[in-house]
Amino acid sequence: MFTFSLQVWGILFLSIFFSPHSPYVITDLIQIVNPIAIVWINILILIIFAISDLLRGILSMMDAFSNLQKHNYPINANLIILSVSLISGFGFFLGKSIRFNSWHLIARPQLLIAYTFKSLVI
Known part of the structure; x- marks a missing residue:
């Protein structure tokens, strides 16, 4: 049985909670439909921020993974990183396709839960 210390759970939670939505910024590049109407410097800045994010x-995911492995949880580290990646990907889907934001968790949780289950059921 693998047990995590409170410190490991705290670091993992903070790393997931404050992880940058870096792939989400990349998807903003797709929304540029008419680059002539947009100033090129804005496009360049968006691309630089998207790549750095x-x-x-x-690097944040690699850091969380190496910290989990240091605490002798190599199998759990793989499962946790895979789970976080899948949940993040589903969160991007909810944000970009269905247009939910983080504040829906507080303002309209029933609607968010209903749409989440509706989108999971094919």
Whole structure:
């Protein structure tokens, strides 16, 4: 049986809770439909921020993974990183496709739960 110390759970929670939504920023590039109407410097800045945020997200996941492995949880580290990646991907789907935001967790949780289950059932 694997047990995590309170410190490991705290670090894991903070790393997931404050993890950058780096792939989400990359999807903002898709919304540029008419680049001529937008100033090129804005596009360049968005691309730079998207790439740096993506790298920061990858480094954050690598850091969380290495911290879990240091505490002798290699199998759990793989499962946790895989779970966080899948949940994050589903969160991006809810945000981009269904247009939910984080504040829906507080303001309209029933609606968020209903749409989440509706989207999971094919």
